[in-house]
Amino acid sequence: MTLSDLKKEIRINQNFLCVGLDSDLNRIPAHLRKKKYPILEFNKSIIEATKNHCVAYKLNTAFYESSGSVGWEQLEATLEHIPDDKFVIADAKRGDIGNTAKHYARAFFERLNVDALTLNPYMGMDTLEPYAEYTDKTLIVLGLTSNAGSEDIEQLCAANKSPVYLQTMHRTAETVPQKRLMFVVGATHGTMMKGIRDQFPDHFFLVPGVGAQGGSADEVYDHLSNEETGILINSSRSIIFASEGEDFTVAAEKKARELSGWMASRF
Numbered sequence: 001m002t003l004s005d006l007k008k009e010i011r012i013n014q015n016f017l018c019v020g021l022d023s024d025l026n027r028i029p030a031h032l033r034k035k036k037y038p039i040l041e042f043n044k045s046i047i048e049a050t051k052n053h054c055v056a057y058k059l060n061t062a063f064y065e066s067s068g069s070v071g072w073e074q075l076e077a078t079l080e081h082i083p084d085d086k087f088v089i090a091d092a093k094r095g096d097i098g099n100t101a102k103h104y105a106r107a108f109f110e111r112l113n114v115d116a117l118t119l120n121p122y123m124g125m126d127t128l129e130p131y132a133e134y135t136d137k138t139l140i141v142l143g144l145t146s147n148a149g150s151e152d153i154e155q156l157c158a159a160n161k162s163p164v165y166l167q168t169m170h171r172t173a174e175t176v177p178q179k180r181l182m183f184v185v186g187a188t189h190g191t192m193m194k195g196i197r198d199q200f201p202d203h204f205f206l207v208p209g210v211g212a213q214g215g216s217a218d219e220v221y222d223h224l225s226n227e228e229t230g231i232l233i234n235s236s237r238s239i240i241f242a243s244e245g246e247d248f249t250v251a252a253e254k255k256a257r258e259l260s261g262w263m264a265s266r267f
Contacts (some may be wrong), residue, residue, distance in 0.1 A: 003138045003179060006087040009230050010054045014267040015260050018089065018206070020076065020236025021046065023063050039064065042248075044081050046240050049249040053256035056087035058206075058234055059114075065136060074166060079112060085196050087193045087232075088114045089140065089206070095120030109134045109235055116140050118184065118206075119183065121168055125175045140206050142168045143183035144196060172175050181266055182206050183234050185224060187215025187233070193223035198241040199250065208234045217259070231262035235259060238256040 001009075010016050023041055025033070028042040035041045047057070064075035082088055090112060108117045109131070116138035120125060131139050144155075144165045155163050159248045167185055185196055187209035196205075207223055209215035210233050216231060224231050239259075243251035 001085075001087050002136055003116075003182065004230070006055065006115075007228060009085065009087070010232075013055055015053070015055050016229055016232050016262040016263055017054040017256065017259050018048050018058050018234040019054045019233045019239055019256060020044070020058045020060065020091070020234050021240065022236040023240065025063075025067060026102070027244055029244055029247060031227070036223070037074050039067070039071065040077050043074070043242075045249045046082075046252055047078075047081055047137075049253040050239065050256040051086070053253070053260040056089060056232055056234075057082050058089040058091050058236070060091040060236070076112065079114070079200075085104075086117065086131050089116045089118065090114040091118045091120050093112040093142065095123050095127050097123060097127055105130045105134060109137050116182065118142070125171055128172065128175055129147075132180070135180065138182055140182040140184060141169075141176070141259045142199045143185050143205075144189060144192065145184055145186050145208075157208055163221055163240055166196075169196075169200065173200065179204060182232075184208065186213075186215075187220045187257070188213055190219060191223065193220065197224050197226065197230075203230070204228075205231050206220075206234060207231050208236075210235050210238075214236055217262060225266075233259075233263075241243050 023042055024037045025039060028038060032038045039044050059075060064071040090108050094187050108114055118140045119128060121141050128139060182204045183203045185193060185207055187207050207220050210220060211219050220233060239252050239255045243257040
C-alpha cells in the first residue's frame with residue numbers, strides 16, 4: 001500500500017488510527033506466556049480485536065529483536081495476519097550509509113515487504129537514498145520526536161538559524177518526493193505542532209505520543225491536520241495494554257473503537 005492508498009483509506013473509513021504493536025513479552029497476559037509463540041498469539045488477538053477500528057499497524061522491531069531469532073519469526077508471522085487493506089509500518093529507526101543502508105532497505109522492503117519504514121536522518125541525506133529507490137514504499141523520517149530528550153539535539157538552534165529538526169525536515173523534503181514521505185511529529189509538543197504544519201502545509205505526519213505519553217488527540221488534530229487530514233495518529237500501549245488480563249481483547253477493542261469514533265466525528 002502506498003501513501004496515496006493510505007490517504008484514500010482514511011477518507012473512505014473516516015479514520016486515521018494506527019495501532020502500535022509494541023508487544024512487550026513482560027506485559028502480555030500471563031496465560032499467553034505459556035504458548036510456544038506468545039507474542040504472535042497476542043498480536044493475532046489484538047489485530048482481530050482492532051482491525052475494524054484502524055487503518056494502519058506499526059510494529060516496533062525492538063520488541064521482537066530482543067527475543068532473538070524466535071522474536072523475528074513472530075514479527076514475520078504477525079505481518080502475515082495483518083489484513084491487506086491496512087498500511088503496515090516497521091518502526092526500526094534505521095540510519096546508516098552505503099551498503100549497510102541498502103541491506104536494511106532490502107530487509108524491510110523486500111524480505112518483510114512492509115509499506116513504510118521509520119528512518120533517522122541525522123547521519124545525512126545520503127542515508128535516505130537507498131530507501132528512496134523503492135518507489136512504491138514510504139519513508140517515515142524523524143522530525144520532532146515525542147520524547148523529552150528531543151530538546152538535546154532536535155530543538156537546538158544554531159546562530160541565526162531555525163532548530164535542527166526544522167532544518168533537517170526541510171533538507172529531507174528537498175531529497176525525498178512528498179508523495180513518498182512522512183515525518184514523525186510527536187503529540188507531546190503542544191502549540192509547536194502548529195508551527196510545523198505552517199512550514200509543511202501539504203506533508204503527511206505520523207504522530208506518536210497520544211495516550212501513554214500524555215499527548216492530546218484534540219491538540220494533534222487542531223494543530224496538525226490539513227484538508228487531506230494529513231495525519232496518522234499512533235497509539236500503542238494505551239490500546240494493546242488497556243488490560244493485561246484475560247479480557248485484553250475486549251479492552252483493546254473498546255479503546256480502539258473510542259478513538260476511531262472520535263476520529264469519525266472530525267469528518
